[in-house]
Amino acid sequence: MSEERFYLYDETEETETRFVSFMGENQRFDLGIVKTDRYYGKSLVFDIQGNRFAIIGRDDLSEQGYLESAFKVSKEDAEELRDFLNEIIEI
Numbered sequence: 179m180s181e182e183r184f185y186l187y188d189e190t191e192e193t194e195t196r197f198v199s200f201m202g203e204n205q206r207f208d209l210g211i212v213k214t215d216r217y218y219g220k221s222l223v224f225d226i227q228g229n230r231f232a233i234i235g236r237d238d239l240s241e242q243g244y245l246e247s248a249f250k251v252s253k254e255d256a257e258e259l260r261d262f263l264n265e266i267i268e269i
Contacts, residue, residue: 191215196266197226202258205251211266219269225249235269 194213199206212222217233224231232238232248239245245256245263 198262200262202255205255205258207259207262213268221267221269223263234263234267236264236267239263239267 191214196211198211199208206227208226210224210226214222218235220233220235222231223234228249230249239260245251245259246253249256249259251259
């Protein structure tokens, strides 16, 4: 029995994707950063090793506890990640 699928949207978009790995004081970060026009121009940041992701813009980087919660990292590790993302996140 075949049911018709109901799509809310099905779109293809050109993106810019960057893969970066760096060693923090306590932890290695293996990240993918996808820049897209979706999500109000925010970037999709995914932690390859930790199997976590978040939609991040400059406003999210200043939100207390956001990175700690999204990526399940300590406050110190989140600060290192925040420093890096502040260099590359545009919106």
